[in-house]
Amino acid sequence: MLALLTQRRFAPLFWTQFLAAFNDNFLKNSLIFLIMAKLSAGEAQTRITLAGGLFILPFFLLSGLGGEMADRYDKAKVAQRLKLSELAASALSVVGFIEQSIPLLFLALVLFGVVSSLFGPIKYGILPDHLLKAELPAGNALIEGATFIAILFGTLAGGLAARNSGDPAPFAVGMTAISLACYGASLLIPPTGEAAPDLVIEANIFRSTGRLLGDLWADSNLWRAGVMVSLFWMFGIIALSLLPPMVKMQMGGDEMAVSLMLALFAVSVGFGSALGAFFCRDGIKLASAPFATLAIGLGGADLAFTLHGMTPAVATKSLGEFFDASAAWRIAFDLSLIAAAGGVLAVPSFSAAQAWAPASSRARVIAAINVLNSAFMVAGTVVFSMLQAAGLSLAGASALLAPICLASAIWMFRYGPQDPPRDPA
Known part of the structure; x- marks a missing residue:
């Protein structure tokens, strides 16, 4: 699997995605910490959930356009132009951080979401152009790993940048340097040609x-x-x-405690993605997906049980004090279980979709799945945000994962897609 990282047919895409995901999360987590520093607990929880929804909204609106562009034109060239345009969004985020302006940072986050939504059909649609079907689980696992390891570093960097209201200099240097490096990596992505040169792009x-x-x-x-x-x-x-509100406002952790928990979540998704690729080492198999979904629900149920009745803790002074509480270790385990099981669910599912998709419309298929992804994410964030605004506790929100996952696993057992055929000998 790791051998792909040394090959030009894969490595530039890997680094482009890694650096782009780093900047997305560097900005988002810097914004989250500023929100928690400037707003009350209840208002902050709602705004944090809203931030996630606003980043996802462009995926619902623009993925179709991104898929058509990726099939109509060379995917590598489209990727390079998108990453060039992302430099403007980076500049706006720097201004917003210098001014400590939450509205400007929200706008920059939306612009990053726009670029990411147009890039999404490319990063997954290009893999079958350069990899065999048997290599798709490994390629997807590495891309997922790149994404969530970037979340790790972006999260830690965001926590450091926003600590004590934030010094704008590290944020400005980091955001600008990573954006330039991301654009440079995109220039090395091998060309793919035009999958559907006669396609007319729909303006609506x-x-x-x-x-x-x-x-x-x-x-x-x-x-x-x-x-x-x-x-x-x-x-x-x-x-x-x-x-973030669970760790900081319920358990009394500081920015570094939040960053550490988010980093643990990211590493666990990467581990789960590698495990999902291992299960598919002899071909793309979907049998592990419903069991992984049940594991997500189990983690949510135990998380709710741990949080139930817990009174908000006073702010801790160090990571050592934060982890002196046994609940911190249990919550860390539950979050790791949810994240790792998610990786096991994602890798074979996406690999199967890529394998089933026709070559001439693959990017549009990926775009349609991205729209579906965003619809699920926006619906989830809106519903949970409304429930939180109405007074639903963190324990109650965690508990909701269990019945949703149980119903999803039953659906997969009964109606899951077929395993795609293997590569011809």
């Missing part, structure tokens, strides 16, 4: 999105694989939106 984003979802629905294997991938992202964004 709502019509193109509807058409893509209709095409996805028409193929039962692709639709069901897309739903499975979307469930992973919905569970993930809910867990990530609950984590």
Whole structure:
């Protein structure tokens, strides 16, 4: 699997995704810490959940356009132009951080979401252009690993940058340098050619999105694989939106405690992704997906049980004091279980979708799945945000994961897609 990291057909895409995900999370977590520093606990929880939803919203609106662009034009060239445009969003985020302006940082986050939504069909659609079907689980695991290890570093950097209201100099240097490096990595992605040179791009984003979802629905294997991938992202964004207020406001941790827990979550997703690729070492197999979903629900149930009745703790002075509490270790284990099981769910599901998709429309299939992902994530964040605003506790929100995961696992057992065929000998 790691041999792909030394090959040009994969390595530049890996580093482009790694650096882009770093900046996304560097900005998002810097914003989260500023929100928690400036707003009351109840208002901060709602704004944090909203931040996650706003980043995801462009995926719902623009993934269809991104898929059409990726099939119509050379995917590598589109990626390079998108990463060039991302430099402007980086500059806006630097201004917002210098001014300590939450609205400007929200706007920069939306712009990063726009670029990411257009890049999404490329980063997953390009893999089957350069990899064999048997290599797709490993390629997806590495891309997922790149994403969540970048979350680790971006989270730690965001916590450091925003600590004590934040020094703008490290944020400005880090954001600018990583954006330039990301653009440089994109220039090395090998060309793919035009998969559908006669495709006419639909200017109406709502019509193109509807058409893509209709095409996805028409193929039962692709639709069901897309739903499975979307469930992973919905569970993930809910867990990530609950984590900062849980650690800081419920358990009394500081910014570094939040960063450490987020980093643990990211590493666990990477570990789960590698485990998912291991289960598919002899071919893409989906049998592990429903069991992984049950494990996510188990982690949510135990997390709720641990948080139930816990009174908000006073702020701790060090990581040692934070982890002196036994509940901190149990919550860390539950979050790791949720994250690792999510990785096991995601890798075979996405690999199956890539393998089933026709080459001439693969990027549009990935785009349709991204729309489905964003719909699940936006719905999840909106519902949980409304429930939190109405007074739902963190324990109650965690408990909701259990019945949702149980129903999802039963659906996978009964209606899951078929395993795709292997590469011809």
